Amino acid sequence: MSEVIRVTKTFFAYLKRPDLYPELGRKIIKNIFNRNAAFKGKEKTISWASTKAVSQSEAIQLLFGKEMQPFSEMFFVDFQNAVQKEQSCPIKMGGAGALELIYYACEFAQAKNVLETGVAYGWSSFAALQSISSRNGTLYSSDMPYLGQDGDQFVGYVVPEKLKENWKLFRFADRESLPKIFAENSVFDVVHYDSDKAYEGMSWAYEMLYQHLREGGVFISDDINDNSAFQDFCEKKNIDPTLISFEGKYIGVFIKH
Secondary structure (H helix, E strand, O other): OHHHHHHHHHHHHHHOOHHHHHHHHHHHHHHHHOOHHHHOOHHHHHHHHHHHOEOHHHHHHHHHOOOOOOHHHHOHHHHHHHHHHHHHOOOOOOOOOOHHHHHHHHHHOOOOEEEEEOOOOOHHHHHHHHHHHHHOOEEEEEOOOOHHHOOHHHOOOOOOHHHHHHEEEEOOOHHHHHHHHHHHOOOEEEEEEOOOOOHHHHHHHHHHHHHOEEEEEEEEEOOHHHOOHHHHHHHHHOOOOEEEEEOOEEEEEEEOO
8 A cells, every 4th residue: 555655646746847747758658568678688687797796896906906995984974974864864765885986986087077877865976076076076966856755855965065066966867867967068087877777768878878978987887787788788889897796786887998
């Protein structure tokens, strides 16, 4: 019953937001006609990733030539404050993720312009901003409102206030957010994908993000084990990515050459 209530609540929340009607239409079509297509190639990619993956610390050494230090130790006070804010948040969203990978990717690229899809509490935003703020850079984030939880005001909740002046948050689905972001800035040093986990959504976004990533920039995608979109994309582009085993899932990363 709670699931029915949540879905109903989400549907009526969409109806109050005409700017989100395109995404509502896509979700209805996906859930009626293409539900299983979201997981296309999942078993293939899990098999591929399981034989190729390394740890996060190994990946940072291989890709960026750095010995990994825990993000929680490098920025102890801000991190502890963020943990307390997450614990006090009245709604539940995604976990922290591979903060060190994001931070070291931005440091390696000397990033001034970073794009991420998916924000939730804002842990990945925190990691990217911690790096780029020292260069007065800008993080462009795409994140759908949490309509089913009345959680709009908590998106990015753990991001320290002092870092927010370097942050632009676009509150739409990726298909609406990304064109708006690219209209403001067309070339990025690091891109981080962590939003729609359906095969079609990931494939569409990868193409868009790759086009706007500079040579020598870093491409990161979370949850590549949900389907074969990342594997298929890399094979199409003749890319040999580094895969990371992290908390029971897999992350894909490569430097664009």
